[in-house]
Amino acid sequence: MVDLRRGLTRAIALGSLLCILPAEEGRAWASDAFVSSALSAQGYSVPLRDGRRVRRRRIVEELRLSLWNVLPGSGDPYYDGPRVSGELTLRLDTDLAIGSAEDASVPGLEPLDAQALVAKIDAVGLLKDTLDVSAGRQIRVDSLGFFAFDGALMRLKPPVPVEITAYLGYEVRGSSLWGFDALELDGTDSSGRRGVDDGGPGQALAGRRGMMGAELSAGRIGDWEIFAAARTIGLGRRLADSRVGAGASWGGAPVRLYGAAVYSTLLGTLTEADVTASWTVTTKVTLGAEYHRFRPVFEGDSIFNVFDVTPRNDVGARIDLVITENLRTAAWGYVRVNDALAAKDGASWHADVGAGGGWGSTWRSGSEMMTLRLSVDRRWGEMRAGGEWGVWRDFLSRERLRVGLRVSAWHIDDEFSDLFSGDFAGYVASVRYRLDHRVEVIGELEHYAGGGHDSRVYAMAILNVELWR
C-alpha cells in the first residue's frame, strides 16, 4: 500500500508538472473546459522558548480541470435538457523543511502528499429534469455536516416540492487513495497512514469504511423548507456509526426561523442542536438571535467518546446594519454555559460561564476596501481581546494591482501556558499583481512582535495561472 501511494504520488507530481507547462489553445472535445493551476509557496520560522525554531517551507500545487456542457447544444443559455460535466481537483503538498531527526519521529508529518480533492462526473436534469446523478470523489454538505466520499449520488426531483438524495460509497479518509483527512471524524486514527496511535489495540477500523446516507428535503411549501438526513459509516461492520438529523426553516419575510438537531445512534445522544431567528427590521437593519448546543463526537471506536464530557450551550445575538451601499457594520455577542457541571462537581455557574463579543465594519467602494474588527472572548480565566484594521486599494485599470495592509494588536491571557500569553502586535503587507486576466501573483509579508518572544516573520507567494479556458 505504501509503495502504491508513493508511486501514485510521483505520478501525480509528474502529471501536475506537465499540466503547468504552457498549454496550447486548441479544439476541445467538450463545449467548455477550464484548466487552472495555483502554486503557493509559504515560508516561516517561529522561535520557541527553548531556542529551537519551527520552520516550514511549504509548496503547494493545485491543479483543477473542469469540463462543462459536454452534450451538444447544452451551452445555449436557454437549453433545458440534461447536462453533463466533470471536475478534477488535484493537490500536491510538500514541506521542504521536514527532514530533521526529530521530525522523522513525529508520526503524521508528510514531506510529500498528493490529494485528489474532487474527481467526479455529474449528470443533471436527466429524465425531464427529475434525476441528477454524480459519481466519483465528491464533497457533500447537508444538515449532518460537511463530508467527502468516493461513490455515487442520486437525487430524485419529482414534480412536487420534494427532493430525495441518496448516496453510497466509501468515506474519504487520510488513508484513502490520494485521500485527505480534513473531513473525517476525529478520534482513533486507525487508518494507518497518519499513525497517531500506530500499533495500539484500537485498530478496529483499518482500511476502507463504507458509507451510505439519504436526505429528504422539502422546499417551497409556502415559506417552509424542511429537511431530514441520515448517514451510516461503517457499512457491513459491527461498529456502524449512524447519525440522523432533521430541521426546518421558515423564511417568511421579515422574520426567518431555523432549527435543526443531530442525533448519534451509536452514542445514543443528541450531539448538536441549533435554533436561530433573524428579523429584517428594515432593509438596512437585521437582528438575530441564536442558540447552539454542541457535544463533541469522535470516530466510533475512539475512547474519547466514553469520557465524561459536558455539552456546551451558546446563546448569542447580533445586529447587522447596512449604513450605506458601501458601508456595512455588525455587532455580536454570546454567552456560553456548559451542561450539568454544577450538578456533578458542585461548582458555581459563575465559574462555567464564558462570554464574548465583537464589532466589525467593512467599507467598500469601487477600488477601495477598509475593514475594522474588534473582539473580546473571555472564558475559564482565559482572555483574548484585540482587533485588526485592514485597508486595500486597487491601482491601474481592471484591478491589475492591489495593495493591502493589515495591522493587528491583541492581548492574550492563556491559562495553560505563559508561552502564549502577552501583548502582540503586527502587520501584514500584501501585493497582488495581475499580469493579464489569466495570471496573477500574490505576495505577502507578515511581521509580528510581542509576547516576550523574538519577532516572527512569515512570507508567502502565490502564483495563480489559468491555463486554458
Added chain:
Amino acid sequence: MALNKTTLSLYGLVAAALLIAAGAAAGPFGKDAFDALLPSWSSTVPDFHGRHLEAKVGCASCHRGTSTSRWASERLIPKMSDCAPCHPEAAKSSAAAMSPSCRMCHTRLGAAPRPSPARIPRPNIRFSHKAHADLECSACHPVSAGEKANPQEARSRDVPRMQQCFDCHREGGASVDCRTCHIVYPDGRMITRWGEVSLTPPEWLFGPSHGETWAGSHAEAAGTSSGRCGACHTEKQCQDCHTGAVRPRQIHPADWIRMHGVKTRIDNPRCLGCHKAQSFCITCHRRAGVAPDSPAAALTPGGPGRFHKGMTTRQICRRAKRDISGCVSCHSESSCSSCHAFLNPHPLGWRRKCGHLARKNPKSCGKCHTGPVLNLCD
C-alpha cells in the same frame, strides 16, 4: 511587552501609511447592483407612451418582435420604419438634415443636426419576453403602460426590481433559481462581479445575506440549501477554506500560529469544520514540542507537563470535561489511557449505559480494561 524602538518606529510608519491610505480611499461611492445589471440610457425621443396610450395604440404596434424575443439584449425600441405607418415623415428620415417635423418627436436633439442611434447598454441579465408573453406589459412596465403616472421616470428603468420578479416567480411556480435570470459562466455559476459592483444576496432572499457575520454563520445555510450556494460558489471555493492550502486570514488573523490557543479552545466546534485534531493539530504540536509525547518535549525546559502550568489533576479534569476537543489536539488515546486506566474518565451512571457500546465495540473498551468488559456493565 517587548517592543523595541525599531519596532515602534516601524509601527509608526505603518500607522502613517494607513492614514494616507484611508484618505486615498475616501473616493466616490460606487454604483449599486441595479445600475450594474441594467445600465440606464437616454434617447433623443421623450416619453410618448402617454399620448400613444390615449390613442389606444397597443404596445406591440411599436415594440415589434417582443412576443418572440428571448434575449434581454435584443433591441425592442421602435425603428423609424416602425413609426412610418402612422408618421409618414419618419419614412423620410434618410434626408441629410432634420426637418421641423422630425423635431416634433426628437425634442431632445438640441443643436445636433440629426439624431444618432440610441446607444442601449447591454443588460447584464437573462430575460425572455417570449416566456412572459402571457403577462400584461403593465405587470412589469407600469410607467410605460400608463398604469403608474410618472412620465418623468426614465423608461429605461421602468422594469421591476429583483424582489418583484422573485415574488412573482415564487407565487406563480416559476423557477426561483438565481441563474434563471442572472448571467452565468460556462460552468453554470452566476457572474457576481460587474465592473465595480459585486452581487451578494439581499437580506430578504432565503436569508443568506453575506454580511459581516457571515463567515461564522454560513454553515446552516449551506447545510439546508447547498443547491442555492452552488448558484455562485463551486466546491473548490468550499475547499479553499475548509481543506485549504493557504489559511484564510479573515478566519485566522494576525500571528495565528502563535496566538491560536485561546481562540481555538473557545471556538473549537468551528475549528473542527476544517481541522482534524488527531492529525493536523497533534502533528504540529508534537513537532513544536507542545504535545506530551513530542520527541522534542524532552529537550524543552520544564519537559512534558509544563503546558498545564501547575494545574492540579482536578483542574485539568474539569477542563477536559468542558473541552475534550482541545485535549485531543495534543493527547493521543495512548497518552490518555496511560492515566485513565487508573482514573475513571466515564460519566456518572456509566455502568448502566455502557453495555450498548461494549457489545458493538469491545476493542474500544479493551484499550483500558482487561477481561470480558460486558461483565463490568450493569
